[in-house]
Amino acid sequence: METKNIVIVGVGGQGTLLTSRILGGITTAAGYDVKLSEVHGMSQRGGSVVTYVRYGENVAEPIVEEGCADVLIAFERLEALRYAHFLKKDGVIIINDQRIEPITVVTGMAEYPEGIIEKLSAEHKVISVDAMEEAKKLGNPKVFNTIIIGVAAKHMDFEHDKWIEVIQATVPPKTVDINMKAFEVGYNL
Numbered sequence: 811m812e813t814k815n816i817v818i819v820g821v822g823g824q825g826t827l828l829t830s831r832i833l834g835g836i837t838t839a840a841g842y843d844v845k846l847s848e849v850h851g852m853s854q855r856g857g858s859v860v861t862y863v864r865y866g867e868n869v870a871e872p873i874v875e876e877g878c879a880d881v882l883i884a885f886e887r888l889e890a891l892r893y894a895h896f897l898k899k900d901g902v903i904i905i906n907d908q909r910i911e912p913i914t915v916v917t918g919m920a921e922y923p924e925g926i927i928e929k930l931s932a933e934h935k936v937i938s939v940d941a942m943e944e945a946k947k948l949g950n951p952k953v954f955n956t957i958i959i960g961v962a963a964k965h966m967d968f969e970h971d972k973w974i975e976v977i978q979a980t981v982p983p984k985t986v987d988i989n990m991k992a993f994e995v996g997y998n999l
Contacts, residue, residue, distance in 0.1 A: 811842075813866035815874040819893045820885030821910050822859050825955035828980070829883065830861035832959055835976040836968050837865035847872035857912075858889060883962055885955060886910045887926040894930055903934050904962050906941040906954060937961060944995050953985070953992035960996020970997065 816833060820826040830846050837844045842865040849860040862874040876895050882903045884890030890905045897903060905927060914920040923929075927938050939961055945954035956977065963973045973993065981989045 811866050813864055813869055814881075815879045816863040816881045816883065817874050817879040817893060817896045818861045818863070818883045818885075819889040820859055820955075821889065822857055824859070824885040825952070826859045826861050826885065829955050829959060830863055832976055832980050833863045833962075834865075835980055836963075836966075836973060837863070839972055839976055840968055842866060843869045845869045845872035858892065860893065881962065881965075883958060885958065888912065888922065890930060891923065891926045894934065897934055901934065902965065903930055903936045904958060904965075905930070905936060905938045906958055907938045908940070908942045908954075937965075939996070939999055941996065944999070945992060948988060948991055948995065950988050950992075953988050956981070956989045956992035957996035957999075960993040961999055962996075963993070964997050964999075973997075 818826045818829050827848060834844050834846045844865045847862040862872055864872060864874060874896060878898060879896040880898060880901050882893060882897050882901065884903060884905045886908050887905060890903055907927065911922055915922045927936060930936050941954040941957040942951055944957050945951045977989055977993055978986050
């Protein structure tokens with residue numbers, strides 16, 4: 811098997827690191843060599859956070875090079891646009907259709923781009939979901955990232971039950987039930 815590359819992007823506090831740990835757990839459980847790398851931006855101030863997950867028979871390094879990602883998981887639209895250059899030509903972008911304005915937009919120094927999902931869809935295969943809205947329906951907006959994991963899981967070659975085991979072992983114990991519900995919502999979207 812050739813090495814598979816996943817890039818996870820978001821804004822500080824959105825759960826990119828937890829998501830990378832879950833993806834690392836599922837790939838390790840499947841017997842692959844896995845490398846994770848986390849690039850923290852201004853994560854506590856709403857800045858970009860990027861994590862890389864690489865898995866395969868023998869993975870030499872943790873960093874995903876531009877143009878090499880099989881999957882880009884974006885927890886926010888602008889982050890998807892910022893990091894789309896990491897995607898392979900035949901790669902897939904999974905986007906949480908949420909708008910979080912960076913400080914440059916909030917202060918009036920820049921404008922938030924319009925039509926991001928449409929622009930990305932013209933060049934890539936895009937799966938867009940409003941995971942935040944779905945999480946609110948469950949009563950806990952914090953589990954939107956687990957909904958996105960459920961969407962991603964549907965398009966990956968790992969058994970449903972293995973995802974459940976890994977999520978249960980990775981999320982904080984008091985949040986297992988709500989994360990299980992969130993995963994199922996995403997998996998069934």
